Amino acid sequence: MIKDVLMGLWEASGFAALTADGVFLWQNLVMILVSFVLLYFAIAKKCEPLLLVPIAFGILLANLPGAGLMDDPTGLMDTSNIVEGAHWYDTGVLRLIYAGVKSSIFPCLIFLGIGCMTDFGPLLSNPVSLLLGAAAQLGIYVAFVVAILLGFTPNEAASIAIIGGADGPTAIYLTGKLASHLLGPIAVAAYSYMALIPFIQPPIMKLLTTEKERKVEMKQLRKVSKTEKIVFPVVVLVICAFILPSVAPLLGMLMLGNLFKECGVVDRLSDTAQNALMNIVTILLGLTVGATTNGATFLKLETLKIVALGLMAFCFSTVGGLLLGKLLYIITGGKVNPLIGAAGVSAVPMAARVAQNEGRKYNPTNFLLMHAMGPNVAGVIGSAVAAGFLLAMFGN
Amino acid sequence: MLSANILSMKMPLSEALAVSLIGIATVIVILAVIACLIILVSKAIRAIEAKTSSEKEETPAPAPAAPMAKGTSAGQVELINTNEKEAAVIMAIVAEKTGLSLERLSFKSIKLMEDEKKGDENK
Numbered sequence: 001m002i003k004d005v006l007m008g009l010w011e012a013s014g015f016a017a018l019t020a021d022g023v024f025l026w027q028n029l030v031m032i033l034v035s036f037v038l039l040y041f042a043i044a045k046k047c048e049p050l051l052l053v054p055i056a057f058g059i060l061l062a063n064l065p066g067a068g069l070m071d072d073p074t075g076l077m078d079t080s081n082i083v084e085g086a087h088w089y090d091t092g093v094l095r096l097i098y099a100g101v102k103s104s105i106f107p108c109l110i111f112l113g114i115g116c117m118t119d120f121g122p123l124l125s126n127p128v129s130l131l132l133g134a135a136a137q138l139g140i141y142v143a144f145v146v147a148i149l150l151g152f153t154p155n156e157a158a159s160i161a162i163i164g165g166a167d168g169p170t171a172i173y174l175t176g177k178l179a180s181h182l183l184g185p186i187a188v189a190a191y192s193y194m195a196l197i198p199f200i201q202p203p204i205m206k207l208l209t210t211e212k213e214r215k216v217e218m219k220q221l222r223k224v225s226k227t228e229k230i231v232f233p234v235v236v237l238v239i240c241a242f243i244l245p246s247v248a249p250l251l252g253m254l255m256l257g258n259l260f261k262e263c264g265v266v267d268r269l270s271d272t273a274q275n276a277l278m279n280i281v282t283i284l285l286g287l288t289v290g291a292t293t294n295g296a297t298f299l300k301l302e303t304l305k306i307v308a309l310g311l312m313a314f315c316f317s318t319v320g321g322l323l324l325g326k327l328l329y330i331i332t333g334g335k336v337n338p339l340i341g342a343a344g345v346s347a348v349p350m351a352a353r354v355a356q357n358e359g360r361k362y363n364p365t366n367f368l369l370m371h372a373m374g375p376n377v378a379g380v381i382g383s384a385v386a387a388g389f390l391l392a393m394f395g396n
Numbered sequence: 397m398l399s400a401n402i403l404s405m406k407m408p409l410s411e412a413l414a415v416s417l418i419g420i421a422t423v424i425v426i427l428a429v430i431a432c433l434i435i436l437v438s439k440a441i442r443a444i445e446a447k448t449s450s451e452k453e454e455t456p457a458p459a460p461a462a463p464m465a466k467g468t469s470a471g472q473v474e475l476i477n478t479n480e481k482e483a484a485v486i487m488a489i490v491a492e493k494t495g496l497s498l499e500r501l502s503f504k505s506i507k508l509m510e511d512e513k514k515g516d517e518n519k
Contacts, residue, residue: 124438127431134420134427141416148412157412227441235437236430243426264495381430382423389422393415 058290115257133378136344138320164313247388
């Protein structure tokens with residue numbers, strides 16, 4: 001009797017599940033170790049902890065043998081492991097939450113929160129910033145071509161390329177629509193590179209700009225009126241959505257959030273969207289994105305290719321912004337500091353901070369942050385437009 | 397949108413290059429259009445606002461205010477054991493924290509609370 005109980009306990013344990021059907025699931029163990037490393041970086045090194053802690057914990061949960069948190073026995077999202085007679089409520093709890101990613105609800109809600117937190121003032125006072133935000137999408141299209149050359153399908157190539165937009169929710173949104181089987185590696189790569197911006201961008205900045213250019217002090221931005229700030233989100237949404245309707249879900253939520261912030265009559269909604277709602281969705285999004293990285297499907301050569309392509313996309317996006325910055329430096333007779341072009345990748349406000357820090361290294365009295373915030377928030381619009389274009393091309 | 401057959405197959409390099417070029421051009425054109433619109437809309441809004449403010453200035457000025465009592469600063473704020481510089485800083489902080497401009501705020505008095513200050517220091 002006691003032996004039967006102990007045997008049953010052993011068979012139900014994760015240790016037994018690790019060697020189920022005579023196959024040792026070493027990939028799950030590797031992914032558990034990866035989650036520990038990511039947790040270390042998030043907690044000890046404070047690398048994007050708000051995102052990395054839930055993502056790393058999602059990786060841990062999804063790779064616990066036998067826990068079944070991402071099981072999909074009814075084939076709600078994955079038809080490869082359908083179990084006869086299973087009900088929807090037999091689905092793993094993280095798989096059910098993952099519906100928010102698959103249906104694009106989470107990325108759109110994150111954009112709502114970002115809109116509430118974004119001040120488009122620097123962009124409105126210097127609209128040329130928008131061009132820098134556009135040029136900094138170069139990496140997306142370079143990575144797309146290289147991904148095609150490496151044998152990815154157009155849908156996969158487009159999803160991988162969007163990592164160059166340096167915008168996590170946009171990458172998740174597009175990948176969820178075009179190549180959801182790649183969501184795990186793409187999301188992890190996108191967020192990892194966003195966290196690594198202070199290490200990736202400075203060498204490229206140094207390489208492509210001269211010391212004289214890096215020392216340029218820019219004149220103070222004009223004050224933007226409240227009316228301009230209220231009109232801006234409405235105008236941008238209408239123009240973009242009429243030209244590229246596929247951009248409406250992301251940009252619509254971003255601009256709704258910004259209107260909440262700027263109109264001044266819905267402070268409670270703005271507060272909820274940028275604090276409580278944003279935090280809830282970040283937990284659910286991070287956790288379920290991490291949970292998509294099941295060892296058996298994640299540890300492949302394909303993942304390494306995606307990680308490499310993502311890094312390349314990031315670098316080329318930085319190059320695109322810097323090169324246009326240099327062009328503006330020449331056209332304006334040295335009034336534009338090219339470093340702000342690198343902030344055109346849309347990792348807000350990290351990329352702008354990097355431009356500020358690099359500028360101050362060469363001119364301690366220089367204050368580029370507000371000038372860099374213009375291209376930075378333009379990058380958010382630019383990457384959303386780029387995603388809309390790719391969706392219009394390759395979406396079903 | 398490209399056909400389903402093309403999407404499931406590998407794409408020729410020439411086609412990928414074409415998609416990339418059109419893609420980056422689309423992003424630049426859309427953002428350039430937005431930039432132009434921002435410039436136009438901003439100019440229009442500033443012109444309207446300038447016109448409105450000049451109309452306000454043309455309206456007859458109100459009767460001069462009564463002379464200020466001693467210890468009262470500009471804007472009818474009674475200052476008790478506080479100098480004007482400190483009062484200005486406090487008013488600026490209140491405006492910043494509440495998100496309201498100084499024109500929309502009304503300060504009655506600013507008083508240095510000696511006892512409470514000492515109490516705080518002892519905590």
